[in-house]
Amino acid sequence: MEKAIIAKDIVKKYKLYNGPKERLLDLIIPRSYGEDFYALSGVEFEADKGDIIGFVGVNGSGKSTLSNIIAGIVPMTSGELIINGQVALIAISSGLKEDLTGRDNIELKLLMLGFNKHEIKEREPDIIEFSELEKFIDQPVKSYSSGMKSRLGFAISVNVDPDILIIDEALSVGDKAFAEKSFNKMREFKEMGKTMIFVSHSIKQMKKFCEKIVWLEYGMVKDFGTVDEVLPKYEAFLKEWKKMPKPERKVYRQKALDHRKNTPIV
Ligand SMILES: Nc1ncnc2c1ncn2[C@@H]1O[C@H](COP(=O)(O)OP(=O)(O)OP(=O)(O)O)[C@@H](O)[C@H]1O
Numbered sequence: 001m002e003k004a005i006i007a008k009d010i011v012k013k014y015k016l017y018n019g020p021k022e023r024l025l026d027l028i029i030p031r032s033y034g035e036d037f038y039a040l041s042g043v044e045f046e047a048d049k050g051d052i053i054g055f056v057g058v059n060g061s062g063k064s065t066l067s068n069i070i071a072g073i074v075p076m077t078s079g080e081l082i083i084n085g086q087v088a089l090i091a092i093s094s095g096l097k098e099d100l101t102g103r104d105n106i107e108l109k110l111l112m113l114g115f116n117k118h119e120i121k122e123r124e125p126d127i128i129e130f131s132e133l134e135k136f137i138d139q140p141v142k143s144y145s146s147g148m149k150s151r152l153g154f155a156i157s158v159n160v161d162p163d164i165l166i167i168d169e170a171l172s173v174g175d176k177a178f179a180e181k182s183f184n185k186m187r188e189f190k191e192m193g194k195t196m197i198f199v200s201h202s203i204k205q206m207k208k209f210c211e212k213i214v215w216l217e218y219g220m221v222k223d224f225g226t227v228d229e230v231l232p233k234y235e236a237f238l239k240e241w242k243k244m245p246k247p248e249r250k251v252y253r254q255k256a257l258d259h260r261k262n263t264p265i266v
Pocket residue numbers: 014015016037039057058059060061062063064065066
């Protein structure tokens with residue numbers, strides 16, 4: 001089976017500062033201030049061409065960081081990432097320029113992807129129609145609701161015909177009818193053999209749509225396998241997690257982080 005994504009030992013390190021002064025001082029005197037924080041460490045998974053993979057995990061587990069690294073928006077600190085094909089990421093307001101109008105955003109995004117003026121004019125009406133933003137398309141994006149931004153982002157991304165489509169929570173905002181239309185579009189993509197990564201807190205959507213699951217926990221892969229293998233375990237965990245009082249969650253988190261400390265990071 002041809003691979004669309006191979007991720008090996010992906011690490012993303014951020015530096016956390018106590019305020020802007022520390023950040024500035026760290027710039028002037030390198031490595032003088034700030035604390036290392038690993039948003040991802042040792043992340044590994046593979047996607048075959050045509051796979052639909054769900055990223056799950058509680059808040060802050062690293063789903064968006066991993067999505068952004070795969071989309072080339074955020075650089076990784078270390079690791080190896082092989083991507084076969086063009087990637088499009090749809091996240092709430094991802095990559096939209098707030099001061100530009102919806103139409104300008106469409107044109108800019110397509111220009112950046114290498115489409116010429118003629119091709120842009122040809123695709124624009126389909127994008128506007130799909131987004132259902134006809135009345136607002138010449139208004140600045142900063143006046144849009146998060147649902148409207150998500151619709152514009154979705155309409156652009158599916159119309160540029162990517163090989164790998166990442167949808168990060170973009171269908172959790174906005175109306176049900178648009179989400180249904182988007183799911184139909186995604187089913188079309190699936191039939192065309194495109195690879196998709198779907199990030200959502202909705203187990204129902206995961207079951208409906210995904211074939212494989214990457215379960216992230218504090219920046220590490222807790223489990224990777226088929227939906228039938230991984231989702232029941234994740235659901236059982238979530239049930240316990242929701243019942244867990246805060247101090248217990250802290251202990252759980254610490255155990256996971258200690259485990260990571262004992263796992264060498266290359
Ligand atoms: N630019 C940044 N600087 C410092 N820390 C960051 C940065 N971006 C993300 N993080 C941290 O990295 C961790 C992973 O964040 P990420 O947004 O990837 O998680 P997530 O699983 O997508 O969470 P959610 O479900 O809440 O969207 C979090 O602890 C977050 O605070």
